[in-house]
Amino acid sequence: PTGDIWEGDVGEATWEEVNKVVWGGNYEWPFLEADRVHRARLTYEPTTIDDAIGERRGHHIKLNRATSNSVIGGFVYRGALYPELQGRFLFADHASGRIYSVDAARPAGMTQDDVALLTQLPNCSSGFGIASFATDAAGEIYVVKLDGVNVNDDREGGTIHRVVPEDASNPDPPARLSDLGAFADLETLTAAPGLRPYTVNTPLWSDGALKRRWLAVPNDGAHDTAAERIDFRPDAPWGFPVGTVMMKHFELAASPAPIRLETRFMVYTEAGPYGVTYRWDDDGADAVLLTGRETRDLAYLDPAGDPVEQVWTFPGRDDCMQCHNPVAGTALGVNTQQLNAPWTDADTGEIMNQIEALDALDALRPRPGDVEDLPRSVALDDDGATPTARVFSYLDANCAGCHRPAGVEGAFDARLVADFAAHRLVNQRNEGENSDPAGVVVAPGDVAASELYRRDAADDGTQMPPLGRSLLDPAWLATLEPWIRDLAPPPPWQARPAVEVGVATTGGAWTRVAFTQRWEDPVVVVGAPSYADATAAAVRVRGVGPDGFEVRVARFACDGD
Template sequence: MQRCLLLLICLTVTACGGGSGSGSGGTVGLSERPANSECLAFDATAEVQLTPIAASLSFNSPLLMLPHPSQPGIFYVVEQGGLIHRLDLNTETRSQLVNLATDYSLSECNECGLLGMAFDPEFGSNGFVYLSFTENTNGMTSFVARFESTDEGQSLRRDGIGNLVRSNLVQQRQPFSNHNGGHIAFGPDNLLFVGLGDGGDANDPGNRAQSLSTRLGKMLRFNPDGTPASNEVSGSVPEIYAYGLRNPWRWSFDRDTGELWAGDVGQRQFEEINRISLGGNYGWRCYEGYERTSNSCGASPSGPFIEPVHAYGRSDGISVTGGYVYRGNNMPALRGAYLFSDFGSGTLWALERQPDDSYQRRTLLETGRNVASFAQDRDGELYLVTFSGLFRIDPVNVDVELPQTLSETGCVQADAPWQPADGLIPYRPIEPFWSDGADKIRYMALPDGTRITLDESGDFQFPRGSVLVKNFTLAQRLIETRLYLHNADGSWSGYSYQWNEAGTDAELVNGGRDVDVGGQIWHYPSAGECTQCHTAAAGFTLGLETAQLNSSFTYPQTGRTANQLDTLAGIGVLSAPPTPAQRSRRLSRSTDDTAAIDARARSYLHSNCSHCHRPGGTTQSSMDLRITTPLNATGVCGEPPSNGNLGRDGARLVAPGDAANSLLHLRMVADDANRMPPISTLQVDTRGAQLVADWINQLPGCN
């Protein structure tokens, strides 16, 4: 144990090299690239794999993919901005069905735009195509409109003056910009189902989901011409099929049984999977998951409410994406299971029915991707629609067992697991992520013969098989080691190992865990929590970018101090040296009192917040907290909140000169579920919060 402590103290001291670190071609910290054939991604817990489809094509915020009603291999990919692609998987080519944004003023917000598409059951004879979207008409309005195709889905018909032939079937004014739902589909009864959220803001302030006089917070059912079907929900407007929903995001019918399964997005505690039936009340805003909320319930305080089939908390994800009951043939072990995911964590799960009619969940794959939707082809095989591409879900052909102890992973010395394996390369970001006051020592491990590429923004793109290793210490005691693996299918997955009291080895943590460590509760994250922070939008790896590593570092192997970018380029780890533009970007340490407060605060927000708060990120907010984004373009300065104000009327995300009314700061110091970051940390970073408050208080304005 003494040897462990001495080593950690030594590494902590030598890892704190100073200097500007902005040189190029100077001293190299390592003599050569270490060989590594042991510390490699083992991709161990996956039961399925993702096979890219149409990999040569790119899509901008795709939200939906659905097959042509009769033509094999033809799919339609719906983009949130209004564009619908007609995709031929046989040739991996595409054409444009329509771009609604050229015809209508579509709403622009994180939960607005083109949200749904469905083909009429008689499409072969009538050519009817149904689209669901939000439009800037008398404020923001949700529409379900019917269009026509006369060429088997290659285009939509226009009239003599070039306007799309459109019949509005559903028109619903939206009071807020979030919780629009928008998914549409025809059921086995050949009737049109429409899912709408509760209208937005926090806690459903109008209790709309429980009110039977509004369509908001409901599952609706119509005849194909838009007239209400015979739903017969007592006391309701006639189109209501079920109610008590917060924001149903993707739902589907079991092609064998006809049952309707839906994912309903939670607020701060639970995400739900519901089986929707006629007349059912699913609880919101009275219940979230299985638990009673603090909200009043108006005329229906006691229901009766239908409990979800399954609910999960924030350790597993932040925004459920409903999927399908699998009825294909390629994965027999999953037949009859309901597959679903989470937009934030990207975890792919299966819900399986047990002999006692309960459901048990198991993890199939940590995809590390923002899963926006599932798709089902004519044969019942399933696909994922993500912000980083389209994928088919296939069976895994290999079975590898996850090492249960750190000493077995190949990433440490087997007989002294507190020491890194010889093939690891240490590194240190300028501005580290807050981890409840823990000190961290970091390493990267690349398969022999591979290299890192740098994208335009300077993010590191690691080869498959790479592993990132991070040791956490509290009071110089080693408590956790995390491994982050770039798997063979291109996904990333994270695992935590908890060190024993003797400091001799660490055991794999299955799921999240809270442990008292010297009087402080330390949280070991689940694999799903890892992917919530390591977002696809941020390039998966955090802290590994040129702006973070453009600094000096003292390498324990040689005792030499050198610029980290120079060293990585010098030993052949980078496929090409950083460009002058990449070298010109460098973060500041938030604790460096000699640096400008703007640079320090923006560096802190970049490191701790921007992995989620950026374009394509996993939040419902449109904030962009990357340091390269000018303040007036971040979407925070002077902006009102879109999802709750913490009880402070008139508060802004950032109110220049007034941190006390700036939600960016107030969420950092909140002592409840409103606190940011929302996962994997239990301690407020008081120093970081004070820095952000000081920065806001001295801001003269938003320019």
Template sequence: NGFFYVFYTAQGSGSPNRLSRFKVTPDDPFAGDPETEVILIDQPDDAGNHNGGDVHFGPDGYLYVALGDEGNANDSLNNSQRIEKDFFAGILRIDVDKRPGSLPPNPHIAVSNNYSIPPDNPFVGATTFLNRSVNPDQVRTEFWAVGLRNPWRMAFDPVSGLLYTGDVGQGRLEEVDIIQKGGNYGWSFKEGTADGPDARRAPEGFVDIPPILEYRHGSGPDRGNSITGGVVYRGDRLSQLYGAYVFADYVSGNIWAMRHEGNRHTDWFNLARDSGIAGFGIDPTQGDILLADHNANRIMRLVGTEDTLNVGFPPTLADTGAFMDLENLIPNPGIEPYEINTPFWSDNATKQRWFSIPGNKAGIRFERQGPWGFREGSIWIKHFDLEMVRGDPASSRRLETRFLVKHEDGVYGLTYRWDDSQENAFLVDESGYRETFSIQDGEETIEQVWRYPSRSECLACHTPSAGLVLGFSTAQLNCSVVRNNHEVSQLSWLKSAGYFQAEPETIEALPAMVSADDSSASLTRRVKSYLASNCSQCHRPDGEALGRWDARYETPVLESGLINGHVVRHEGQADRRLIVPGNLEKSEIYQRISNQGSRRMPPVGSHVLDVEGIDLLKRWITETLPRKTFADWQQHFSNMVPNLELDPTGDADHDGWDNLSEYYLGTDPTFASDRWRLRLDVSRETLFVPNPSGIELRLESSLFLGNAVEWEAIEILETTEPVFGYKGLLESKLEGFNEGSKFYRAAIIFPELE
């Protein structure tokens, strides 16, 4: 809409700190019109320093404003631990769009009526602060966080949404903080983790949020005197810095990078030196870090040196030594093929995969669920082919071969692009590469863009929280493969080959994902597998995605946050949810995967919609999910039978099925004869099984009964036409039906147990 927001110190009485909105000129989008100023906050300031003043929109669309403690020293103006006084010593969060449901600000000399208060701000309705009473009508409900001395530059990580701030210390310590809702960062009771000038005034039980990094005053490589908060690097050119927080010290000139886990830093190292760095920015074209040099009056770009960019990687695929026969992609000894159950969507490309564990094998730490552990030097190779004529494998072109290498501190990725001769592949530059191919699809010619990932883009998916290595896990590898012309369990083969440090449990009891087109599995299981493969690297506990839902395969649907889960960026459509049963339009995840554009998910590497994946999610939302809730089901039967109690573990009709099971199976909990059961058609030698929506079934047979007998799986051949209350009847032809006694059973898997 042409609006932009500015924080500045105005001339005139009181030298007010002013937050204003301006608009660009009608004729030039790069020029602001000073006559369009609308003042939002105009706070008089009695000192000349500690003005803070950084301004950023958060991922939630609200405006965040950093404020110093007004100035002088020792918080002599008494602003730092106050929420009912003025606009100092904290970070504000305001609604400049005045959305429905937002609140008016409390009256104050600095306040206008040109913004609103988000209703979930932490001090809305507060009546106490630091063990003392406050008048809720005088609370500055704009505050998001307090207890900051002079937050000099803040920035949101565009991936995780975390808000980083550099807070300038007084005489001892500078600090980096991660800002949390309602957080108190200690000033002036604390300076960093040390006592501050007002430590003795801290109320009993006072607890602040400590910095994730602090450094002492001085001039050494780990010292400084005035921090300048920085940015999180998410660019393409410097993969070594991907995900690191880059910041500086204005006085000492140190420019650092820092990584952290939770609330503590794990790595902190020097990048360069230049005094007078007053601020950081991001070049949106490729994510480069920009630095504002106040002393030299210039804007600079952070670039890698030859030593950091050229580290001796093999220039061609042949030079890697991975393949003894490059023409036929036959690997050298020690490099083994592997397959997975649910591939990541790769724009219609077909893939081959290999791995290598160095040393005397036994280099894999097996885990039933979650990421496995791997020895340093382990390598995974993935090769991509793309059909130039859809449906014709003979038209396939070799595109690229990728390497993922485990090292002491994590992983790095390399991409080799096959040339037009298709005889060799060459190392792609640090920043990646983009190419367009003409694909024949029936009578139509399609221009398909292919992205060869930068080394930073590799790390965008291969995240620490996901274990760095994707697809090489129990649920993905638990499938059958061919080894030495025999079909074997892949996990059993890994076990017998000695790759595991400790023996896993019985292979048959381990979880297994399924492919999207596996019609023998329930829609729920197929969707869970698809989301785990395509989304769980970021959407998981401690993951870097903004959307806080859990896509891991082992997480039950009802615990994942998917169903009616809140959307972080709803683009003004507040009634949207992650998944709304029965409603595709309001299901944000469906919209994200089925539409191109900047909000497309997954966000890295893909330029072609996954039609089969979209249809799978569509069917799940419209067919499986729109069942009555358990509460609705309880109410329905309670209306029919007075005083009926239907707690989940009870058995109202004493038929052996608890009420929750009857809810899922679609049977009547008040009528014992209405039971879920197998039906045998002797004349057709066929077993029929009712199959309610969202329920997964496994059929098994045995010649005997008993605790030690072996049960064999029965193949489900087809699904009959749907009948009332059911998705259909599963049927299975029974082999050896007239060869003596045989027993049959069904295992029922409810959604919570998937």
């Protein structure tokens, strides 16, 4: 052992770092994120990096966000079980569960291109991923996984795993899509028997791409066992049996013919789901299996004959589970609200609801009941739906994979099934490194002051969603802007001495105030953090003087005095 101290340094929006820590070393945060000038918390003292104390030390390894979202430092391997790992530093990405290794003797200045993917722990995501490493007396390496502890009351605790060689029992898919057997006819994109087409009410925005979707649930001719049925949940992610396959094809509308881009698969195995991507050749005749992320520069004519230039990003195998994470249920679009829609049977021409069609196959347990009573998303261009329904349907499809309970920071709830107050959007203080903490997610009547609009209209590296989008969605922004503008701002602050409160000290100078009066939806309570729904609210206030304190509540309406 060398006595070297290795440290994982979580970045902001662009880079993660691995550093070797030395006495008196200054690793340049918050002025630099790796070698990128941070967009500047220059309220810090000193206000320039040149005035920083200590020895300035650059990163040892910098990792882009495709490689790591939250780097977790580990150990240099000194065990005896795996000689090929001797002298290699092991570290991980919390959210994806990827475990990397790199030669510890290499000099500083490395990037993601210099590290090797060792293995990937399944079912990881923010709050559910790798938290730490440990080593035993023999030098063997162990991994600590949160499994939702501290973010999910139903979880009993984390788990500890030992690093072992990756199981090779699941061979790689064929190198060419034509050899996979998913399509009976590649030219017409006729799916193989057993792959059932489906549609969604609110498509995910993917830089203007058009999509076709298919689903295969394993069966022996009848869905008559638990291993052949979907675990149906009206207002939560569905559960899928081992052997389920989802296929999604992407192409761009172009003249004189569509441009085939990629076909993706989500496959459910005993070890958990995984995703693969096939990139179509330029001639659109076949597609090749990808292992890493790629880009393609496109220049084409749209159906109206206007020239278009854009860059398409193909996800690598490691990218898929960043969005298709276990907190979101892995399958983002195959759920009640998205499939609660009409569907035409290609063989019979019969039109029926997609959930009813799956139920007719006996493929759902428990049975769904009347689909009119189930949640349903609506399309952005559905003129028969309210603006609020269109906005929250879009948020559910595009944002709820991360923005949900136990999800990421910036913790508003984008799920369609949450009630209005539980969304925590209107007048809710921003959270997260890329947002002004003094601002709010949605400011009623003020589009410019609404962080939701700013981030969704951004293309400067702070855009939302951060993955899978490089172009703005004009239809979404044209829907979101008037919705925000038409929201009525809350009335002026009012002292409410009649409001019942319960007070409990939580430590230091902070006091928690719990409102027990019933409020009508929606209520906005200002505080950080704050919470409100139709029956209760809580806000923290700083300091309580000898004469008590006044609670101020911004409200739309309440029943009672």
